[in-house]
Amino acid sequence: MECNITIAISRQMGSGGALVGKNAADRLGFSYMNREILRQAAASLHEDENILSLREERVSSFMENLLDSLCICAPEGGYSPPPIRPIHNRELFVTETEIIRAIASKCRSVIVGRGAFHILHGNPNLITVFIHAPLPFRCKRVMEIYGIPSAGEAEEIIRDSDRQRSKFIRTIADVDGNDARNYHLSIDTSLTGFDSATDIIVECARRMLNRTETEVEIKS
Numbered sequence: 001m002e003c004n005i006t007i008a009i010s011r012q013m014g015s016g017g018a019l020v021g022k023n024a025a026d027r028l029g030f031s032y033m034n035r036e037i038l039r040q041a042a043a044s045l046h047e048d049e050n051i052l053s054l055r056e057e058r059v060s061s062f063m064e065n066l067l068d069s070l071c072i073c074a075p076e077g078g079y080s081p082p083p084i085r086p087i088h089n090r091e092l093f094v095t096e097t098e099i100i101r102a103i104a105s106k107c108r109s110v111i112v113g114r115g116a117f118h119i120l121h122g123n124p125n126l127i128t129v130f131i132h133a134p135l136p137f138r139c140k141r142v143m144e145i146y147g148i149p150s151a152g153e154a155e156e157i158i159r160d161s162d163r164q165r166s167k168f169i170r171t172i173a174d175v176d177g178n179d180a181r182n183y184h185l186s187i188d189t190s191l192t193g194f195d196s197a198t199d200i201i202v203e204c205a206r207r208m209l210n211r212t213e214t215e216v217e218i219k220s
Contacts, residue, residue: 003212008116013161014138017131025110118173137190
C-alpha cells in the first residue's frame with residue numbers, strides 16, 4: 001500500500017517557494033499542485049481561472065463584500081441579474097479545501113500555498129515547509145521575473161502580498177503564517193539557494209517514505 005505523503009509549501013512572494021516546490025516534486029516523482037488547484041476550482045465554480053486567481057489567499061475587505069452584495073440588485077429598484085455570478089472568497093476557499101484534501105488522499109504531492117499546511121493539519125504523512133527570504137532578495141527577484149523597473153514598485157507589490165497572505169492565514173488558521181513554529185521546516189532561500197532548499201525537502205520526504213514503508217512491512 002502506497003503512503004501518500006504530502007508536502008505543503010507556504011511561501012513569501014519572491015522567495016522561490018513555487019520553484020523549490022516544483023523542483024522537489026520532479027525529483028521525488030510527486031504530483032506538483034499549484035495552478036492545477038486553481039484550474040479545478042474554476043471548473044467546479046464555472047468561473048474563469050484568471051478571475052479567481054485574483055481572489056486566492058485573500059480575505060475580502062468590508063467594502064469588497066459590500067460591492068459583491070450590491071451587484072445583484074440595481075439601485076433604481078427591481079432585481080437585475082449580474083452578467084457573471086460573483087464568487088466570494090469563502091466559496092473559493094471551501095472549494096479549494098475540498099480539492100486539496102482529495103489530492104492528499106489520492107497521490108503523493110507537493111501543494112503550494114492556499115493554507116494547505118492548515119487544511120491538512122493532523123495528517124501523519126504531511127511535511128509542512130515555509131519558504132522565506134529577506135525583502136531585498138525578494139525585491140530583486142520579483143523585478144527580474146515580472147520585469148518591474150523599480151525596487152520601490154516591487155517592494156510595494158511584495159508588501160501587499162505579504163499583508164494579504166498573512167491576513168488569509170490568520171483568518172483560516174488563527175496563527176501567524178510567518179512563525180516558523182507552525183512548520184516542520186523553515187528555509188531562507190537567500191542563505192541556502194534554491195538547489196539546497198530543494199535538497200533539504202527531498203531528504204526529509206525520503207526519510208518519511210523509508211519510515212512509513214518500514215512500518216507497513218512490520219504490520220504486514
